[in-house]
Each structure stands twice: as structure tokens, then as C-alpha cells.
Amino acid sequence: MSEAHFPNEVDDLDHLDLNDDERIDYVVSRIEAKLLDYDGYNFSMRQIRALNIFFELAQELRDREMFYAVCMAIPRALLRLESSIYILEDDDTFSLAGCTTGHCDKSVTRTWDDQFTDKLVISDNQMFIPIQGNPEYNDKLPFRPPHNIIGNFVLHPCNNLEGHARLFLEKYVNRVGFQLHHRMVGARNREHIAFIKSMVQDIGHNVIVPNMYFKLYFIRLKRQIEQLHQSTASVLSILNQSSQKESVTEGNKLARIASSIETQYQEIYSHYESTSMFLETLLRRRHFEEGRYVLDKREVNLRTAIMEPLVERFHKRFKERRITINFALGGAPDQMVRLIIDRGLISQVFDNLFSNALKYTETVTLDDGRRGKFVSYGWKIIKDYFGNEKPGIRLWVTSTGRPLDLEDPMEVFKPGFRADNVARESGTGRGLYFVRQVVELHNGQVGYSHSENSNQFYLILPFEQEIAG
Template identity: 35%
Template structure:
């Protein structure tokens, strides 16, 4: 039964392909292209297969028109086609990629051509402008219009006589260029998606799976307290202690269990937040991290929750943690445009490194970590203010030669060899801050290591004095 269906499908496909071949024979007979025009199409096709470079493909397209037909031409493409899905761009703009036109004041301007992409081939100034079209749907779609994805504009200008320009040939030649360019775009996007998925797996491992091993410790601690509860129960049954002794023990154990529950619940909340931020559908659709930004209180939503999360870990390592002097109830909010899930992971990476690498100060033999928040008026262009968040930790200073490489992927400083790590966290941090239009860096403050990031914030909300 299944074999019969396969044979039936093959026959249908064979009939369809056969009809399309015959249609094309008729089309080419009607086109009546000259031998030279056919040669040009064949040579373009052959060399397009030979050249791996997209820039050479652009150059090939304009030079074939010049060498064979004495046509000056300019090839424009959308600036976003290699970053987003074909045919989708929120702010379309064209970039000139190749030209055989002598530059002068009468040349086409990219911003003049945007509207022409959505029109039929036509004359504009001295140029015959053809939209470059790719395919943006699955094969067999009945809606041909929805399959067309505008990629750019190919503009032709005869060097001497406008009557020499064969408009039909220019359209068909542009179609061949569009097919080749479309294939390059798909190939580039596929590689971007593969690269992103590999990076995403690394990010999940570093930001979620490895930190989630802390759950094991929390569960072990919870189990220990449950055992203590069991011992207390049997002690009460055997020894029948006084009311005061019982209530004191029960109160202490209840408080300990409540604290344990709170820490486990907060850890669960953060793990869920991180996974949601890393596994959004939009990331996979575009093959890159896509921010889901909103106007948020930096301290309330990002800084303080992460500091609270790492407080117990600091205590376990005998690290004295100093929080920013900030009161949510009385101090003015610092509002930033941020993706809470991804920016929280930036802060978590800083704190995780501080837990691992903070060492005692030479004089007091105390391990110290200090978080500071500072407003930087007019820090960014257009007089936009910034907020600087720093995490300052005691211990030996990072070697100057290592410092310049700290935010490179897979790099580990010479002082990190005694701790487990991948060298990926700070690279992730750098990417996320860059996507938030911010800055990141390392500096020495008070003979201590300081990692910081700076985010833009409006002057009306960046006025807190911390």
C-alpha cells in the first residue's frame, strides 16, 4: 500500500516536472534571446557556482552586464538579509554592494530605491530598476505573491543609447541573480542558526546546568534537617522533655526548614527565569539572542535578587558581602530598558566568579566582595546618562596580560586554574551587555579586582544617589 502511494507520487511529480520543462522551452522560444545573451546567463551561472564569496557574486553580476552588454549597473541589497529571515526587516535600508558606474552627483541614492522594491521593473532617473526577488515559502504554495521576498534592487543604465537596453532580458537576468543570492542567504542563515544552537547549548550548560548542581547541596541540607526532625520526634517519645525544651528545639528546626524552603524556591525561580530567557522561540527563529526588553527597576528586578541568591554561598566560603546602600522603600528607582532573564544571568555570572575566585586581603586575612552602583551623568552619546554596576572582590590582582583577554570565549586567567570553569561566562556577559547597548570591563579599585557593566538610563530616572 505504501509502495503504491510512493509510485503514485513519483508519477505526479514526473508529470509536473515534465510540464514545467515544456513550459520553459516555450518561454525561451518566446524570449528569443541571442546567442550572446544565452552565453551571459550560462557564464554567470557557472561562475556563481565557482565563487564562494558573496562579494564576488555581487561583482560578477555587474561585470557580466558590463562586459556582455555595455551596461553600467548598480546592485543594492537590504542591509538585514544576512541577519534576519528573508523578507523581514523592521527598518528597511539598502546598501550598495557592487557598481560599474562612475560615481557622480546623479547616481542613485539607496534611500530613493526602497519603494521601487515593491513595484514592477521600471525606469527611475536614467536607470532601469529591477527588484531582486527570492523565495520565502515552501515549494508548492498556491499564493505566489506571499512567496516573494524582496532582497534588493538591480539598476541598469546603457552607456550610450537607451534603446539598446533589453528590458525583458534585464528582468530575467535579475531573476537569476536573485536565485543565487537567495541561496547564499539561506546558506548563511543556516550556518548562523547552527552556530547559535552550539553557543546556546554552551550557555545553558554554563548558566543553568552547572549552577543547578547547587540543588544537590540544598537537597542534602534539607534531608539532614528532616533527619533532625525524625531524631527530635523519637527523643520526645523516649525522653519526654519539658515543654520549654521541646518548643525551643521545634522552633529552631521550623525556622531552619523554612529558610531551606525559601532558598530552594528562590533557586527554582531563578532557574526557571534563566531557562525561559535562553529557550525563547524567537532566538531559534532568528538564529541569535533576541531581547525581550521592558522598562524595569534595575535594583529591584535584577541586582538585589541575584545578591540575595548568592548570599548563602558567600557565607559558605567565608566571604564578607557588602551590598549597595539602597533602600527599595525610600530611594528612587533606577529604570533601565532590559531583558530581565538575560541581564540577571550577567549579574549571576559576576557573582559566581566572585564566589570561586575571591581570596583574603593581605592585611586582614578576610575575603571581601562589595557591590556598588553609580550614576554616570551624560556618559553615553546624546547626553544619555548611564548606571555603572561593579562587583569588587579581594585577592591577588589579575595579571595585566590576562586582563585584556578576560572577555574572550574559552579564556581562563592564570589565577583560575584551581577552580572548575569553562572560560565562557564572561564572554556571554560581554555579548548580553553589548545587546543592551552597554559597556563592560575590568579595572583595579582599592587594590582589588573589579568587574563592571554600564547600562544606559534616562536622565529622569537615573538620579538616585548611591
């Protein structure tokens, strides 16, 4: 095996793509380096045991106050030193977290000064050792700790403390810092989870339930529009009998207004239905409870439940950008297919694909000579794709334009990816990553292919159907 080159700093390792052998080699090299370090420290057996005891008790006693007690008890038992611990609460404020003496005469709060610094300080028979955190977890805290310091460990009496004992205490406090930082992050994560659980309940009460009432309002509005049509028809009938041209003209104008109101109502209601479904799907309570997308799979008619509503919703926007849905690019829109999927999430998958087509479709000349911007979609059942008697269904959206310049076709499905043709269009680079997440949750696959003048994004799902009883 060839010798691997490793970085000097552990943080740099996260930016390397190491294989299994290289990882093992790296860790072995770090172990050997640590062994040499400990040889240089020349700690006594009692000091080494004290470090081991600290790690064991830190795992055994999970309460925050008990953890502080463990941290301060080790120096007392080993070196007969009293101590106190301060924790950095914000950029500039240290708060007293624990003290070994029964009556603690320490200040409740401290700020950065000539004793609380980023260096070890001995002053007034006391040793002030800054508690360093784990820099990899600094972004998990409410603020970024200055100098990577998350607290201060104060010990006394220290005037007669030997240099070797000071070295031990420095190394000991380093271990305290990493343990403390992990606990701070854990506490913040628990607070975050509690907040999410509370937010989910608020979403249900303040978003989902009120959203359900909108449907009732739409039903009432639909009835009033129908009554408006009936009244308009009656007025027109009466006006036509009167033979007054001006009145008939006004009546026809009223009919056009009523028709326009109904058209706008249909557009708004269609938008409400899709938005409501997306809202309830993305804010599904189980997503938050389990920390991942959770599928609600049911058998649906692919064409009528997903594709046609989406095509209808995008029709006006396609028209505004002079994009035509044309199946010369391939497609099977008339094939009736029922399959078991999460309707809300798969609808959002195709919403993302149509949104991309809306933004990035370009003008080309088709093989039949027509020139313009074209989009097509379709699906095809693939026999035994996922194994014997386990068919798949391939679904796609194709749009005209230059092929993407990619070394790896799957690159487009990585979070944050932005192609070279998106300069004028807004986006986060997360749409296709979301597509991939949802499809893989369905145990499916995503992919990208292209021809000379078109790009196709596709997904292949297990073709599952309900068994007839």
C-alpha cells in the first residue's frame, strides 16, 4: 500500500476524500503521535488514572451540575486544590457554574480581563485556565466563542504548584472543555427539539386548521358565483325582451364580468388546492417528530391526481414565456396509470421539475422544422426493473435547450448545485436535491440525460398497486 499524505491539522481532514485504508492509517498515525506525547508528558500513574476516572464519571453522571462536580473533584482529590468553573454565556460574560467550597465567595459574573484571557494566568495564588471548546461545534452554539474559549477553570492555592502539575491541569482542562462543549451542544439540541415539537403544535393550530376553513369559503363563493350566473341570465332574458339596445349591451357586459369572475375564481381555487396540499404535506407532523420526511402512500391516478392539475397550473406561465407543451419530444399523457405513492410529495417533485423547465427552457429547432421552446412529460412502465415481477415506472420531464456541462450526471442532484445556464434565474440549488430525497424515500432512482437540443430529468419508482380484493 502506498504511503498516504495526511494533513497536520485534524480540521483539514474533513476536506479530504479518504478511502477506508487511508482513514485507518491516519488514525494509527494519530495514536502513535499521542503515545509519543504522553511519553513526553511523563504523567504519573495516579494522574493517568485520574483522567480515566474523569471520562468514566463524565459518562456515568449525566446531570449538568454533577458534571461540574466531577470536573472540580478531580483536582481536589489529586492535588488538594479548590476550584470554580465559569461558563461563557455570551461574547463577553462569564457566569459562575460551580464552586468546591460550601460558601463560594466568587463573583457571580466576570468579563474578559487580565485574569480571564485566552492564556493560562497565575494571579493572587490562583490559576486561571481558559476552557477551550471543540472548534468543529462552534456553529452549534448561540454565539461564536471568542478565541474558541467557552469558560474558565479557576484553581487555588497554586503558588507552590510544580510545573509538571500545571501541565497536567492544562491537559485535564482541555478534556473538560471538549466534554463540556458536547454537553452544551446536546442541551441546545434538546432545546431545539422541544421548540420544534411546540412549533408543530402551533402549525396545526394556527396554519393547518385555519387553512381548512378556506375550503368552506371557496364552496360558499362558488355557490354565489353560480347564483350570479343565474341572475345574469334572467336579467339578459328580460333585457332582450325589452329590445333596448343600450340595456342589452350592459347586460352582456354584466355576463362577461360574471364569466371573468368565475375564471379568476377557478385560477385562485386551483392555486389554493395545490398550495394547501403542499403546505399540509411539508408541514406533516410526523416529519418533525421523526426528523425526516415520512411518506403517506396511497393509490392515486397519476394523470388526474398529479399531472393534469400541475399542467393546468403551469399553463398560463408557460404561455407567458412562449413555451409549448409538445410531445414530439416523447411522452405518454393519455396512458391511465394508478400507483401507490405519496401524492403530496410526488406532486412537489414534478412541481420542481416544471419550475425548472419554466426557467431554463430555450428556443431550438425540432427535427420536424418547428422552432420554439418546448416541454414534454410522460411515463412508461418497465417490466422487472427492480427484480423479478417487480416492475418500475419511469417518469420524466423534458425541455428544449443546451445540454448541461457535467462530468457526472448525478451532480445536478447534489444540494446547492447550480448549472452554468442559471445566471439570470433565481434559485437555491435545492430543488433537484429535494427531488432526489423524495424519490429515494420511495425506494426509487433519479437521473439526468440529454440529447443534442434537450434536457431530461427522470425518476424511476417501484410500480406498486393495490391488490384487488
